[in-house]
Amino acid sequence: MKNNRILPLTLIVAAVLAGCSSLPASNSRLDEARSDYNNAQANPQVTALAAGELRQASNSLDRANSAWSKDEDKGLVDHLAYVAKQEVAIARETADQKAAELAVTNSAAERDAVRLEARTREAESAQRSAQYAQRQSEAAQRQSEASQRSAEQSRRESGAARRNAQDAQQQADAQRQAANVAALNAQDARRQTEDAQSRAILLEQQLREMEAKKTDRGMVVTLGDVLFDTNEAQLKSGGMRNVQKVADFFRQYPQRTVLIEGFTDSTGSDGLNQQLSDRRAGAVRTALLDMGMGAERITSRGYGESYPVAGNDTAAGRQMNRRVELVVSDDNGMIVPR
Numbered sequence: 047m048k049n050n051r052i053l054p055l056t057l058i059v060a061a062v063l064a065g066c067s068s069l070p071a072s073n074s075r076l077d078e079a080r081s082d083y084n085n086a087q088a089n090p091q092v093t094a095l096a097a098g099e100l101r102q103a104s105n106s107l108d109r110a111n112s113a114w115s116k117d118e119d120k121g122l123v124d125h126l127a128y129v130a131k132q133e134v135a136i137a138r139e140t141a142d143q144k145a146a147e148l149a150v151t152n153s154a155a156e157r158d159a160v161r162l163e164a165r166t167r168e169a170e171s172a173q174r175s176a177q178y179a180q181r182q183s184e185a186a187q188r189q190s191e192a193s194q195r196s197a198e199q200s201r202r203e204s205g206a207a208r209r210n211a212q213d214a215q216q217q218a219d220a221q222r223q224a225a226n227v228a229a230l231n232a233q234d235a236r237r238q239t240e241d242a243q244s245r246a247i248l249l250e251q252q253l254r255e256m257e258a259k260k261t262d263r264g265m266v267v268t269l270g271d272v273l274f275d276t277n278e279a280q281l282k283s284g285g286m287r288n289v290q291k292v293a294d295f296f297r298q299y300p301q302r303t304v305l306i307e308g309f310t311d312s313t314g315s316d317g318l319n320q321q322l323s324d325r326r327a328g329a330v331r332t333a334l335l336d337m338g339m340g341a342e343r344i345t346s347r348g349y350g351e352s353y354p355v356a357g358n359d360t361a362a363g364r365q366m367n368r369r370v371e372l373v374v375s376d377d378n379g380m381i382v383p384r
Contacts (some may be wrong), residue, residue, distance in 0.1 A: 073120070076110055076127040082134040083107050092137055095144040099137035106130035114327075119192060125185035132178045136171065143167050158232040172218035176211050183207035255348040263382040264374055267292060269330065271368030279325035281333055291332060292372060293337035305381050306330050306346040306372040309353060311364035316350060323348030326370050343379075 083103055086092045092100055110126035143164055150157050183204050190200030258265040273285030281289065296302060308327030310319040311358055327346040356363035375381045 056362065062138040067350055071306040073114055073123055073127065075124050075131075076114055079107055079110060079127040079130040079134070082131055086134050089138075089141070090152055091145055092141040093139075096137040099133065099140050103130055103133035103137055106133050119189075121188050121192075122185070125181070125188075128181060129178065132174065132181075136174070139167065139171055143171075158228065158235065162225055162228045162232065165228060169218050169225060172214055172221055176214040176218060179207050179211040186215055258374065263384075264376060267372040268373070269370040269372070271365050273370075274326060274329075277322065277328045279322065281329055286333060289333045290337060293334055293339055296334075296343065298338055298379075301377055301379060303343040303345070303375040303379045303381065304334070304335075305375075306344065307371045307373065308346070308348040309367060309369050309371070310351050311354070311367040312351045312358040313364065320348055320350035323350050330370050330372070 083100075086100060086103070105125060107130040110123060110130050113123045113126055147164060150161075187200070187204055190204065193200070256304060259266045260266075267328075269285060269288055273282050273288065274280065275282070292304070298303065306327045308323035308325070308330075310323050314322075324347070327348050330343050331346040335341060351358075351367070354363075354367045355369070356366040358364050373381050
């Protein structure tokens with residue numbers, strides 16, 4: 047009777063020892079995947095910016111650990127560990143990419159450069175995904191050869207993996223094309239900037255030739271009293287030449303408008319001075335119209351003896367106050383009012 051009790055106990059001990067002797071040995075690729083995942087999980091940037099990718103890597107690592115603990119085929123364990131390792135790398139790259147995007151400044155040139163770099167990273171990531179998909183296809187083929195029972199299923203997985211690889215390659219090609227387009231757009235932007243700078247330099251030269259002065263209201267061209275006869279509003283020939291320069295200027299810049307303002311000195315009555323300033327401003331407007339400038343781009347107004355630029359107690363000061371000013375608008379046709 048006592049011997050019958052000892053026999054089952056002996057069998058149990060033998061079974062435990064047999065189970066311990068069959069535990070799988072350490073797997074170096076799985077250890078690398080675990081180490082990479084732990085390092086990524088300890089990185090606040092990765093956990094904050096690539097949580098989904100890191101969670102996917104965790105799921106893959108769990109599958110690798112499960113396969114290893116069940117002593118499944120080493121090739122399968124290696125493949126699952128490789129998948130987890132690649133997904134950890136993708137999570138790191140995703141975090142790096144998102145961190146770079148957050149660091150982009152408001153500078154248009156810098157923003158284009160960063161976007162170009164980000165698209166390049168996306169293309170490289172897509173290429174890596176294609177390689178990863180190809181590895182999945184190869185692993186599916188090995189599984190098909192190892193297990194006859196799941197041969198049909200393995201063939202389906204292999205076909206799906208190849209399609210994924212093709213899709214990933216197409217995405218990589220599209221992203222590379224997008225990167226090329228972005229580079230061309232950046233070149234166009236630089237050319238436009240250079241053209242704008244050239245136009246600005248030319249504009250400044252032309253305004254200097256007309257002796258224009260920069261004011262709070264914009265660039266102002268002044269036609270002096272010597273271009274009119276005394277108390278008259280008819281432009282002399284010298285005045286017409288100056289107005290022709292102005293007309294030539296506005297012909298080159300059709301988006302700009304002009305405000306013509308007439309002024310007198312304090313000699314005479316307010317009413318006569320107001321009329322004379324109106325007539326002289328109108329004479330310049332008529333001359334510009336005759337030279338082909340559109341009426342919708344020209345506004346004229348007289349201010350009489352208002353807004354003097356010098357004292358009226360000397361002949362020189364009064365001559366400076368007798369003037370017609372042409373205020374040039376900005377590129378949007380806007381002129382700052384008085």
